[in-house]
Amino acid sequence: MTDSAQKLKDKLFAHARELGFDAVRVTTPDAIAAAPERLAEYLRKGHHGDMGWMEAHADRRANPLQLWPDVQSIIMLGMSYAPDENPMDLLDEPDRGIISVYARGKDYHDILKGKLKQLAGAFAAQAGADVKVFVDTAPVMEKPLAAAAGLGWQGKNTMLVSRQHGSWLFLGSIFTSAPLPPDEPEPDHCGSCRRCVTACPTSAFPAPYQLDARRCLAYLSIEHKGHIPAEFRRPMANRIFGCDDCLAVCPWNKFAQSAREARFAARAETDNPPLDELLLLDDATFRLRFAGTPIKRTGRDRFIRNVLIAAGNSGDRNLIARVEPLLGDASPLVRAMAVWALRELTRDDVGETLRHRHLAREHDSDVRAEWRHMEEHAQ
Ligand code: B12
Ligand code: SF4
Ligand code: SF4
Structure with missing residues (x-):
């Protein structure tokens, strides 16, 4: 990888932080080798329920190169939505409805998409490369990609967990045709903990x-x-x-x-x-x-x-x-x-x-x- 690719990456990371992203790392489109089989097993077992859209584009979802053959690097970004208080405290107030933390403010799709477009636009101009941005709704496996990039690891609750931000990171991605130096994945730090598995009120794991x-x-x-x-x-x-x-x-x-x-x-x-x-x-x-x-x-x-x-x-x-x-x-x-x-x-x-x-x-x-x-x- 050339010095200029490293410089582009440094600039991109600095800009991402200026825009309010809390975590940013890079991976390659072939970095999630285990994901296709795991997604296939999930669908085979019917674990997706009636989310038929997960099945509809399973090939593209499991393999970023099927989604966009020109992609060379995937920039994974996280933005913290950590609450001030423990949301489980509200279980003691049965006359009030608990709205999960992610849904209490302005829709994160809108906020992240706006910032991703700004970041990707500036990067594309500097790199002379093509870019595409995704948040949540596209057939992209955001958690395995974020883990491969080293934003965190997939915990036993299947969420991307970060050593700095815990469970509270929204994820988004920029796919680009530019080659960038990839980062190392983060190892699993769950150890013998099983708190999330036992806390689930409906035994969903x-x-x-x-x-x-x-x-x-x-x-x-x-x-x-x-x-x-x-x-x-x-x-x-x-x-x-x-x-x-x-x-x-x-x-x-x-x-x-x-x-x-x-x-x-x-x-x-x-x-x-x-x-x-x-x-x-x-x-x-x-x-x-x-x-x-x-x-x-x-x-x-x-x-x-x-x-x-x-x-x-x-x-x-x-x-x-x-x-x-x-x-x-x-x-x-x-x-x-x-x-x-x-x-x-x-x-x-x-x-x-x-x-x-x-x-x-x-x-x-x-x-x-x-x-x-x-x-x-x-x-
Ligand atoms: C479908 C979906 C859901 C579904 C299914 C969730 C699921 N776990 O599959 C439902 C509606 C239940 C859901 C719920 C929530 N979701 Co949701 N959801 C998605 C979506 C659109 C796709 C996820 C997906 O691909 N699932 C398919 C399965 C096969 O993939 P997976 O979850 O990565 O499963 C992996 C593990 O099972 C693993 N695995 C299997 N066996 C083994 C064995 C070992 C040893 C290991 C290491 C791994 C492993 O391999 C699989 C592939 O990597 C993503 C956005 C996106 N495009 O990625 C958001 C996303 C995952 N959701 C998100 C959020 C915030 C939530 C909720 C917290 C919302 C809420 N408060 O109500 C809950 C959390 C529930 C939970 N514990 O998962 C965030 C998570 C951010 C993060 N830090 O991880 C995402 C990334 C959206 C975003 N852009 O921020 N979600
Ligand atoms: S097993 Fe423990 S450390 Fe791992 S995700 Fe669950 S609660 Fe977090
Ligand atoms: S029902 Fe269980 S798996 Fe689903 S979000 Fe709640 S604790 Fe997690």
Whole structure:
């Protein structure tokens, strides 16, 4: 590798830090040799659930050269979103919904993409090379690439863990046709620790380093479009959007400084709001409240489905008055979870249960099916 390639890399790294990236390293497109088979196994076992888009471009996802044959170097970047407080503390406040840390501020896709474009544009002009930028949504295996570049290692929770920033790094990449000196990978520092595996409320890790997304609350509450299977509703507690438990328990977080990017900080609207407020949201007020955050992606119906599960788990009978009107909601997802929540909130009160049953009787087959299911499984 020539001196000029090293100089280009030094300039690029300095610019990345100026723009607010907390970590930047380089790897090559052939550096993730184990990834194709591991991705194939993940898909074979159905661990991706109904995220069909993971299967659709599996070849390109597993091999950066299939995505772009001209790529010579991959610049991996991380930006910290470390919170000030432990997000698990909120599990003690069942009347509030826990929104996972990554979704509390402005959408990270927008923030990272803007900065990546700026950095890549300047680099392309200096290097006389082509560039492409990716954050999250492209068929790119960001975690194995970041580990190969040495930003950290993939922990037993499958996340990229960093010695400086713990679990709290967003990842993005710049693919370029320019040859750059690659960095060394970071060795695995999990050792005998298994905290993330045992902390998971839904036993979503069939083995360390492997995740079955179908059991993961991040998948169920955000990606999954249908009903959340009954076995996961109580373990969900008050987590209404994503889950951070397997990240929050990682001992490497103790080295993390709070995020520098102020736009990742929780806004008043997303700062773990009271459930009684959220149960009132219709389409328009949902969109207004969560504009610009990752939460808007699920849409109102899936979000209220999650809020109703949290209401059912809250033990707070004051919420009954807010849940009852949702028995007549236009969305079958919402109606069915209203039935479930009312049943959970009135489990010792036969009179109330019968009244709700009467209220629900007029509604569609989804509600009736949910009610039958409740009665079959009532404890
Ligand atoms: C699909 C996806 C999800 C799915 C599935 C997650 C998963 N682990 O597969 C769901 C919806 C569940 C999800 C959840 C979350 N996600 Co997500 N997700 C993605 C996405 C789009 C693809 C991930 C992927 O390729 N999975 C497929 C599997 C096969 O790959 P893998 O996870 O790397 O699995 C590896 C291990 O299983 C390993 N392996 C298997 N066996 C063995 C054995 C040994 C010994 C070893 C060492 C390794 C090993 O090999 C596989 C390949 O490397 C990425 C963005 C991207 N384009 O990469 C974001 C991404 C991974 N998500 C991210 C985040 C923040 C989250 C959440 C924290 C959000 C939240 N709070 O709710 C949770 C965390 C849950 C968790 N523990 O994974 C960040 C993670 C940043 C980081 N520091 O790692 C990413 C990178 C987005 C970004 N650009 O920042 N996510
Ligand atoms: S995000 Fe939550 S549910 Fe998903 S694997 Fe981690 S601890 Fe388990
Ligand atoms: S909690 Fe322990 S096992 Fe899990 S990623 Fe962190 S160090 Fe590794």
